[in-house]
Amino acid sequence: MAYEPDKKMKFTFGLWTVGNIGRDPFGGPTREPLDVRGICDLLGDVGAYGVNFHDNDLIPIDATASQAAEIKKEFKKGLKDNGLVVPMATTNLFSDPVFKDGAFTSNNARIRAYAIQKTMRAMDLGAEFGAKIYVFWGGREGAETDAAKNPVEAIKRFREAIDFLCEYSISQKYGYKFAFEAKPNEPRGNMYFGVTGSYLALIPTLAHPEMCGVNPEVAHETMAGLNFVHHVAQALEQKKLFHIDLNDQEIGRYDQDFRFGQANIKQAFFLVKLLEDYKYDGPRHFDAHALRTSNYEDVKEFAKGCMRTYMILKEKAARWNADKEIQQILKTVNVEDQSVSKLTKKFNPGNAKKLLETPLDRIELASAPLPYERLDQLTMEILMGIR
Numbered sequence: 001m002a003y004e005p006d007k008k009m010k011f012t013f014g015l016w017t018v019g020n021i022g023r024d025p026f027g028g029p030t031r032e033p034l035d036v037r038g039i040c041d042l043l044g045d046v047g048a049y050g051v052n053f054h055d056n057d058l059i060p061i062d063a064t065a066s067q068a069a070e071i072k073k074e075f076k077k078g079l080k081d082n083g084l085v086v087p088m089a090t091t092n093l094f095s096d097p098v099f100k101d102g103a104f105t106s107n108n109a110r111i112r113a114y115a116i117q118k119t120m121r122a123m124d125l126g127a128e129f130g131a132k133i134y135v136f137w138g139g140r141e142g143a144e145t146d147a148a149k150n151p152v153e154a155i156k157r158f159r160e161a162i163d164f165l166c167e168y169s170i171s172q173k174y175g176y177k178f179a180f181e182a183k184p185n186e187p188r189g190n191m192y193f194g195v196t197g198s199y200l201a202l203i204p205t206l207a208h209p210e211m212c213g214v215n216p217e218v219a220h221e222t223m224a225g226l227n228f229v230h231h232v233a234q235a236l237e238q239k240k241l242f243h244i245d246l247n248d249q250e251i252g253r254y255d256q257d258f259r260f261g262q263a264n265i266k267q268a269f270f271l272v273k274l275l276e277d278y279k280y281d282g283p284r285h286f287d288a289h290a291l292r293t294s295n296y297e298d299v300k301e302f303a304k305g306c307m308r309t310y311m312i313l314k315e316k317a318a319r320w321n322a323d324k325e326i327q328q329i330l331k332t333v334n335v336e337d338q339s340v341s342k343l344t345k346k347f348n349p350g351n352a353k354k355l356l357e358t359p360l361d362r363i364e365l366a367s368a369p370l371p372y373e374r375l376d377q378l379t380m381e382i383l384m385g386i387r
């Protein structure tokens with residue numbers, strides 16, 4: 001059926017997303033918690049491909065060994081009965097008071113060691129369920145006052161933790177790829193590694209850069225008023241887009257984690273077009289929450305809506321690519337000229353000399369038409385469903 005979630009798209013949700021109980025800083029839960037079995041059944045019903053978790057979404061931090069074993073058994077059954085896989089796992093390094101001033105970047109060496117130890121155990125847990133991607137979101141890695149922590153030391157501490165954990169993954173033969181998720185602020189006043197590009201700059205300084213990439217989230221660059229599509233493009237171009245968190249967000253607000261496409265359909269369109277044009281084949285994870293006003297029937301609508309909007313936008317992107325007038329405009333504005341490109345492709349003294357001698361008339365160059373009003377209107381008409 002049209003726009004049904006396609007398993008090939010690898011649509012995933014977190015236990016913490018559809019399992020969100022509607023708590024916010026001003027009010028308590030509005031939904032009864034679902035157990036892991038209930039979440040698997042909900043995701044099976046809506047046609048998701050997989051489910052991801054933090055260690056403590058699955059096993060409460062203070063669970064006994066026998067409680068943990070019982071939950072794992074239930075979860076395995078829930079996954080099997082609903083045909084779900086677990087592509088990604090991660091560690092909760094932000095909820096417990098021990099992490100109030102950071103985990104890998106804490107000023108206390110014993111807290112840093114605990115954070116690494118907790119992550120090793122969480123990696124064991126993820127591997128048990130087949131996860132191959134391991135996400136690092138530094139929820140508490142930041143500060144409200146730069147009097148408290150040395151931001152240069154913070155980077156060094158973070159690097160040390162990641163280098164250690166890469167070796168751990170290799171030694172256990174887990175085959176994990178690490179994906180770093182940036183966020184500018186919230187819950188900390190300011191977070192280290194505020195944008196995806198911060199991690200892209202860190203990765204080449206790590207001991208195992210080949211194992212490490214990024215997990216950009218729509219809401220996070222958008223909170224900072226930035227163009228999310230451009231950040232994803234850079235990660236893709238560097239072959240570092242290992243995972244992606246899809247949701248939506250209005251600029252300048254708190255972290256809203258809206259349903260994919262809820263706030264800015266045009267940005268969502270260009271994002272889907274980018275992922276599809278460049279054949280992104282990792283999981284498409286919806287790190288979003290249903291509105292606090294929703295009951296579980298509506299939570300299902302939320303989850304279906306995320307996937308359906310993606311499928312619709314995928315079709316719109318194909319329509320855009322096949323549109324003759326759009327392609328004609330793109331052809332006119334993308335001016336190719338081998339006689340100059342061969343000179344600028346690579347520097348050598350001969351090319352430099354020839355380039356300096358090439359007549360390039362700026363007045364004539366500036367006069368070439370750029371019909372971007374028409375191009376954007378055509379894009380909008382595709383999105384508004386009349387083209």
Ligand code: GLT
Pocket residue numbers: 016054090091135136137181217245287
């Ligand atoms: C938390 C956060 C997300 C991260 C998750 C992974 S947890 O919900 O808001 O952006 O992706 O730790």
Ligand code: MN
Pocket residue numbers: 217219220255256257
């Ligand atoms: Mn978010």
Ligand code: MN
Pocket residue numbers: 137181217245287
């Ligand atoms: Mn996220």
